[in-house]
Amino acid sequence: MKKLFFGLLLFAQVFTCWAQQNSVIKGTVIDSKTQRALQDVAATLQSVNLVVTTNPEGLFVFDNVAEGKHTVLISSAGYTPKTFDVEITKGQQLDLGTIVLQYDITSEQQLSLITLTENDLGDDNSGSENTAGLLQASRDAFQQTAAFNWGQARYRIRGLDNEYGVTMINGISMNKLYDGRPQWGNWGGLNDATRNQEFTMGSGTSDYTFGSILGTQEINTRASIFRPGTRISFAGTNTNYNWRAMATHASGMDKDGFAYVISASRRWANEGYFEGTDYGANSFFASVEKRFSDKHSLNFTSIYAQNSRGKNSPNTKEVTALAGEKYNSYWGYQNGQKRNSRDKDVEEPVFMLSHYWTISERTTLNTNVSYQFGKIGNSRIDYQNVDNPDPTYYRNLPSYYSSQFGDPLNTSELQPGGLGGHYIGNNESNKYLTDQTRERFLANKQIDWNGMYMANTNAVTDANNNEIGRTPGVSRYVLYEDRTDDKTWSANSILNSQLSDNIALNAGVTLKKLKSHNFQNLLDLLGGAYYNDIDPFYAGNQGQADLNNPNRQVGVGDTFGYNYNLTADYYDAFAQFKFSYNKVDFYAAGNYSRSDYQREGLYKNGIYANNSFGKSEKIDFNNYGVKGGLTYKLTGRHLLSVNGIYMTKAPTLRNTFPNARLNNTIVNDIDSENISSIDASYIIRTPKLKARLTGFYSKIDNATETSFFFAEGVVEGSGSDANAFIAETVTDISKKQMGLELGIEYQFSPSIKVTAAAAYGQYTYANNPNVSVNNDAFAALAEEVNVQPVPGQTAATDFGKASLKDYKLPGMPQQAYSIGIEYRDPKYWWIGANANFLASNYIDVSALLRTSNFLKDPETGYQFSEATDTRARQLLKQEKFEDFYLFNLTGGKSWKVGNSTLGFFASINNVFDVTYKTGGFEQGRNATYRQLNQDVSSGTPSFAPKYFYGYGRTFFVNLYINI
Template sequence: MRILFLALLLGFPSLFLFSQNKTQISGIVVDAKSAQPLPSVVVTLQNTVWMQLTSSDGTFSLDIPDAGEYLLLAHSQGYKDILLSVVVAEGKNLKLGTLALEEDIITDQQSNTIRLLDEEVQDDNGSSENTSVLLQSTKDAFQQAAAFNWGAARFRMRGLDSEQATTLINGVRMNKVYDGRPQWGNWGGLNDVTRNQEFTVGTTASDYSFGGVLGTQEITTRASIFRKGTRITFSSTNTNYSWRTIVTHASGLGTKGWAYVISAGKRWADEGYFNGTTYDGNSVFVGIEKKISDKHSINFSGFYTPNSRGKNSPNTNEVLDLTSSKYNSYWGFQNGKQRNARVKTVEEPIFMLNHYFSINDHTNLQTSVMYQTGKVSNSNIDYQNANSPDPSYFRNLPSYYLSLYGADQGENSGAFTPDLDNADKSRLQFLSNAQINWEGLYRANQQPVLDSNGKITAYTPAQSHYVLYEDRTDDQTITANSLFDTQINANVMMNAGGSFSKLKSHNYQKLIDLLGGAYFEDFDPYYKGSRAQPDLNNPNRKVMEGEAYGYNFNYLTQTFDAFTQFKFMYKTTDFYLAQSFTSTSYQREGLYKNGIYENSSLGKSEELKFENFGFKGGMIFKLSGKQSVTVNAAHMTKAPNLKSSFPNARISNAIVPALQSEVLNSWDVSYFFRSPKLQTRLTAYNVSQQNATQTSFFYAEGIFDNGAGYTATNAFVGQTLSRLNKSNRGIEWSLAYAISSTFKTTFAVAYGEYLYANNPNVTISNDALATVTNPNTIVDFGTALLKNYKQAGMPQQAYSFGLEYRDPHYWWLASNINYLDGRYVDVSPIARTSHFYTNPASGFVFPEATEERAKILLEQEKLQPVALLNFIGGKSWHIQKKYLGLFFSINNVLDTTYKTGGYEQARNANFRQRNQDLASNSPSFANKYFQGYGRTYYVNLNFSL
């Protein structure tokens, strides 16, 4: 690599020379309210190589070789940018005097509101996985619209999930190995200490990581960068929590080289926007930095943000019509209080030590060590030899008596007369018992005590038929990371980094409440004999509260990655080249000897190893001081995530057949125009994903063929999609225009087309097929005809128009109207295979399975477009060197009811059952939907000392 650099230097010597006739632009940057100097403000001349950070007294001085007209940009996190047109005469210095930066409270508070939405969309229900856009507000009108105006409808930038982006804290990667996504709850509620962020879009060069095709997000918690002072925040909202308070104090860097930051907060709700959704979140942060010398500094950051939230159920239209858009089947009253059965809890403290080494004035080395431990759990009700406790279970609804399921389970194709009387009784019964009957569950777990007259006098604990458990993950992660950057000369800069991470992830089922019973038997009621035993080494075990049961295993993973990046900066063109290497290994370690897989469940599995490479590059063409064009392209391979590598990890060491790394290709082209009055960006992009692997689990009826020797046509199965290709392409356009010094208008457009690009292979794992001599339970179902179906879970088109008034006396009002379209329900792949058309009883194709009818049955549902009107506003006051800020927002002002997404239920696994169910006009297994928020508000009051 050194030889390469020497060749570049020798081949282009003239490019590295500076003119001796320098001209100077100087000034001082201050806070608009306090008039105090602002250090570390980035001052640049747009589309040039000239950049400088303001010193501790807020001053800057740029030496430039050429006279002419430039656009000077002053940028600092938490402040509004200043963009000035300056004219420099040859041989004369230009003194700009004082530049006052105004605090950008709108962006600051919007950064808080997106966090409210993020946890809601990261639900674990259904087959559709939705995550928020990256939590970074930039000065780009498109980025603000994507995060703050479209986020409530689950908009995803470029249709990509957050696993395609890299999230870092102090240079350390925070994406989970399990699914590739960050666990936002690990730093939820710490808004004050996570606001220092740098964000790159797409495959643009990042100083901290090679990144993903969606971008990178670097959060910095170094104690010395926080402005000295105390900030107290109090908020009220009606989204997924009701109240929030945060107190943060930063000492600033003292004369002895010490700096510290302390932040603590709490968020809570007895009930959020949806019925029964409780919330309890606490957050604590401690940051301490010691500046040892001018070259060395040590920083410690500690996060602990335990939080729990009650989940909200997806519902069919039948349930929504009977109840309301806020209905949630996951809760019920117990002793007069709401109790949610499905609660997600995150308790994963993070401890991080960073060493900053300034080798010289143009070379830096940052070394970090992170340790993370704790748990993530999702609770639910388990039951044996008893009816489902879910009040919206299909047998409890009127549709059960209005479809063939109420008569003959859909196996016959003859005429069917709906049972209207029982359907009406079912409707009334459901409406009077629409929530979980906790008292009934307790009664089912207890034995009545009778007196001599046969009257019940008391209840005693007996074997539990219902219990509350949690799917528990206890992770221990240690990561070592190093970042190096050096300015090789005036035109060339190099970034490099390496990271090693080791994870031990303990996954098990934990009994947390016997619900009044004495014990719970550890067996699988769907199997008999030894096959019903989760652990043959401890058969017929009576499980008590706090004990593991059902499944118990470890994931063991190691990851090493490294990248290098070279940035070349010249007068009219900049370009960069980057490359990466990643080595990944996965292994499952079973702790139970499962009765179904007695020879392939206990102990360690085969070790999976992947080696992957990435290459990317880009160019910036500086057309003028106001205009530029950028081009970026990338090719990379990525190991399948841990979740998709083991199709039945809870009870088996089996791995996905022919598992491959995912291949990603990306390019984008952007045009920028930026002046003091008008800023606009137009981007065209294309992202191709190939060889992706996805897994899911569901109960399917009529899925297997008796003629092939299988003992049952119904089964709880695992489904794996392999060799799945996706295509994401579209345009992004943003425009911000200052009508006057107080009025500004914004416009943003996202027009995308996100498709499945091929017909992936489908394999089904059925535990019932396993034998002692042949543990292979994977059945190849061939290809699923998914090509040209739409990717689900987000709008593919979004539009926003906004108008903002900002008064010179520090108050403002803004409004925006948003229109979102192209939202589709997630389809069931198994219903697009050839097996779907085969009668499991005879092995022949259903005679009624015509192409015309199949087209109707398998048409992907498109959700109705939605228009959302939002208002925001606020004011700030300067009171004797103290600051009081008020911010409010009202989203979905018109209280529009809309669905944010949904999925097809896969239970009807053959043509006849799906056809008969839908033909009844009251299907038992219709699509399920997630609901969006109606009218919501957010009020924030902060006081800075």
């Protein structure tokens, strides 16, 4: 008995000694409203990305914590997260005590709010998706304002396109290799499933990637970090869709180490805010995790988000004056139903397998493999040897008769005027034709689907020559889609290690492989029997889409027009060291990446017979980046932070092959972009006041951009062939972004909070870039006569420098200001209001118009005799859009019913129904001084700029229950 007693005493001493050696952090989490323990709340030890969850008593425990400084993040869906900065010594057992989580009304706003604008869903996917992504990513007052209140006006943080940010799911970048941008439609409608996010502003530190100058966004779908429960919601709105139903269930981790999350939603509208914009989307999500031990866990994530929506057209001032801001020329009635000719369809499922390995108390390794495949289709009408079916085609508008006739050299006739105000040439005749055309447009301002069906069929008549039916003939009109079928494999490993008490390491490697099939897919013969696979603008072999299979007759589901593959291989490695001390934290990071591109033509195009079929040369880009920064702690509540970065970035596939649809040409001397940026912030964090003032400067050099349009007067000395459909490539672009950001949040009382935000930027072109034009008509002419009409001109003609320096970067307000107030009642209802002023938004200018070609007569090669510098400056002045105010209201209420929460959220945006332009672009068709001067001077230009308009007054109401 004595031996047993002393044995137990010795064991207790050893155990006590061991426990003293074992450093621990623990705490208990409860709900502020019910004072009950919260189970499955995620507690994250951020230095090593180690996650544990609370047990049924609300307790979490980190064992074997390394010595040094740590940040503990306590987070759960629907609650305001809390962070704790702690310092652990050897053997210390730190109890954070009872941690009270409060219901987060902003979280409900984030889950409910409509964030996708027309710009976000555009063809090039270039808009404010990064702003939309901020909705669930940050507590920063400035970023919240940019997302909720300025996003509807296409505000871009720091004037940057979203290709300069990185969006990740479980550490794998979702930015497309084709254009560098994330395709937000790939996980649209899955707000509940993608709410676990981390965001890094600018070039600051990320634990998952080297990043870029706009920031990083990490979406975590690991099943065990979702709070258990079920959420069901139903919403109504009048924006891009009308109705949304959503349901999500998370199981939490069971005793056998399994956890799962499933989510599904549907969004739909027969017609959205703009005329004829139908919408239909179905989204599904599943995540399953198996925890094998404390060290190993495996998670499988699947995402399927199918989206189909009708687009709305940009319109000239003339068209808007005739038909209104909501007018959309892309649709028409067919059998009494509205049918849109320009649908965008996205269907690209993602499957991802993630392995989490806790190597030691100081080190974790996360490895992910993903496969994404599917299609993106953009439909439109094609036609052969018939009239353009677009009701806003310039010959169908009144301005055709008020601007296109008369003597262009007689400038006395070219007087400014309004709609129907002044006419050129024979005024009486033109006035009659203008008035007739106006009446005809107003009576037929939508696509005539029935007329196209009639054109595609042959009449069947009786003995008296009366029509008794119709039979299919050769289609003059068809509906097709520009299709992209991508297959992308990705793999990465991310290492996080606490090397010492003050030093942490983040490192990772990424591999990505893309095969992208691009082609025209015939969707609808519109009553016809077949369609000829030729280009009617060219004769003989030059009109053949594929010389290997000439004179094809194609039907529904067939590929025609163009057909090619793009392949890309991408490799990346980064390492980052973070140093943490009492008064200063700093970091340094570097990366290396390589991109390999190639085009493979599947058709032998008639114009480019020797440069279209088969594989192009392979082109590769080697890139690197370095960045660093520090945070100096003046006090615990006042901080100074500085970040700087220099990096190079490979051009995208889109900009490497300027005319990929038809040939293997690679942009001459194309090289990587050079990117540099610095920002400095003063940060205040007190119990009542939170504020950040940031100054930033960014420079992007050697950028490349490609666009497609019809232009006149672009081929010197070629007569009528001066007019052609062209691919314009602008190289060696330099852009400069500089400005200030201010965000302030002040809690006057537990119920009243005031926020203010301001952004002042100057975003400009910093040089005169070079313009080249890939002209199919000129290539055809050169091949036909077997000679170059002008020495040095080829299909890719160099037009020299474009005078763009100091022009403003387009498509976003460069100034934005907001003030808001929010009342939060103890009985769990709340209301908020925000007043916003947005200014300094500019049109997208045509680079081609600002080359020396603009003043040169294509017939003579000399400057137009009537051209003057003063008039040229007037014609080429960049348009600034009108400044405007937006007033927004939000509110909500929740009730606790047993263990469930029932509530609603509502918002009204643009309460006073302000009309404003969100963007626009100059039409490059009038590429010479004489043409543009005649068109503009009429007062009713046929090729005036086209504009996008924002939503007027819109509402959103969401009812939900959390079980």
